[in-house]
Amino acid sequence: xxxxxxxxxxxxxxxxxxxxxxxxxxxxxxxxxxxxxxxxxxxxxxxxxxxxxxxxxxxxxxxxxxxxxxxxxxxxxxxxxxxxxxxxxxxxxxxxxxxxxxxxxxxxx
Amino acid sequence: xxxxxxxxxxxxxxxxxxxxxxxxxxxxxxxxxxxxxxxxxxxxxxxxxxxxxxxxxxxxxxxxxxxxxxxxxxxxxxxxxxxxxxxxxxxxxxxxxxxxxxxxxxxxxxxxxxx
Numbered sequence: 001x002x003x004x005x006x007x008x009x010x011x012x013x014x015x016x017x018x019x020x021x022x023x024x025x026x027x028x029x030x031x032x033x034x035x036x037x038x039x040x041x042x043x044x045x046x047x048x049x050x051x052x053x054x055x056x057x058x059x060x061x062x063x064x065x066x067x068x069x070x071x072x073x074x075x076x077x078x079x080x081x082x083x084x085x086x087x088x089x090x091x092x093x094x095x096x097x098x099x100x101x102x103x104x105x106x107x108x109x
Numbered sequence: 110x111x112x113x114x115x116x117x118x119x120x121x122x123x124x125x126x127x128x129x130x131x132x133x134x135x136x137x138x139x140x141x142x143x144x145x146x147x148x149x150x151x152x153x154x155x156x157x158x159x160x161x162x163x164x165x166x167x168x169x170x171x172x173x174x175x176x177x178x179x180x181x182x183x184x185x186x187x188x189x190x191x192x193x194x195x196x197x198x199x200x201x202x203x204x205x206x207x208x209x210x211x212x213x214x215x216x217x218x219x220x221x222x223x224x
Contacts, residue, residue: 033213041146041197043215086151088213095140095159095205097213099151 003027004100006087011105019074021103023087026068030093034061034072035086037102043086046072077107115200115216123224124190130219132183132200138214141183142201143175146218152199158183159205190223197221 004025013019023032034046047054047061049070054061058077063070074081087100113134122128132141139160144152157165158177172194174186183200197220203213 035215041199041218041220043152043199043201043218045212045214048212094165095157095203096154096165097142097201097203098154099144102151104149 002101003098004087004089006085006100006103008103009101011103013077013105013107015078015107015109017077017107019077019081019105019107021072021085021087021105023070023072023100024068025070025087025089025100027089027098028092029089031090032063032070033088033090033097034070035088037084037086039083046085074105079107079109082106113200113202113214113216115198115219117219118217119220119222121222121224122187122190124192126190127186127188129187130185130198130200130221132185132202132216133181134202134214135181136202136214137180137204138202139180139205140203141177142203143183143185144199144201146197146199148196156185187221190221192223195222 007022031050033048036044036046049063058075060073084102084104086102088097116131141158143155145155146152154167155169156175161177172189176184197218199218200216201213
């Protein structure tokens with residue numbers, strides 16, 4: 001079993017829909033990252049969370065440390081949001097970043 | 110400057126070749142990482158350097174040899190690779206210590222093909 005699990009693995013949406021991607025982890029962490037990867041490879045960091053909630057434009061990320069769960073929400077989705085979204089956790093008191101399995105999102109016009 | 114720069118972007122090499130991948134950052138980050146990513150899979154951690162010292166080696170075969178000559182530069186030396194080593198190789202960096210819990214920054218990757 002992976003230490004970091006994401007769901008769903010694949011997600012298709014119509015433009016304008018509200019999207020939620022979930023991440024659960026089974027290890028002690030000091031921080032959780034939400035990352036975006038477009039075809040071609042480059043990874044962009046969207047959020048780093050150690051508690052609570054963060055918002056940036058149409059993106060919202062939340063984390064519940066007690067339940068070891070985080071969600072990434074996209075409001076008013078757009079085709080340019082199509083990408084792979086990856087949850088990564090920093091293991092507690094280390095510099096080790098472990099990646100989740102990724103969620104492939106496609107938003108159609 | 111908030112970039113992690115990787116060169117080359119693409120590399121094709123034969124199984125008897127020796128080549129190197131390069132990663133550079135000028136953000137003062139003292140943790141640097143190499144990841145390997147196969148198609149449609151998440152990145153897998155290979156190595157972590159902390160303060161220019163190798164702190165984590167995820168049982169990577171010796172045909173991959175990392176090097177951190179200074180705090181801004183991370184190399185990955187490749188020798189006698191196999192076709193199954195073809196993948197996207199990603200470099201990342203992040204702060205350490207008291208500022209550890211901040212953003213991690215990733216390079217665009219080097220797409221390696223071993224023929």
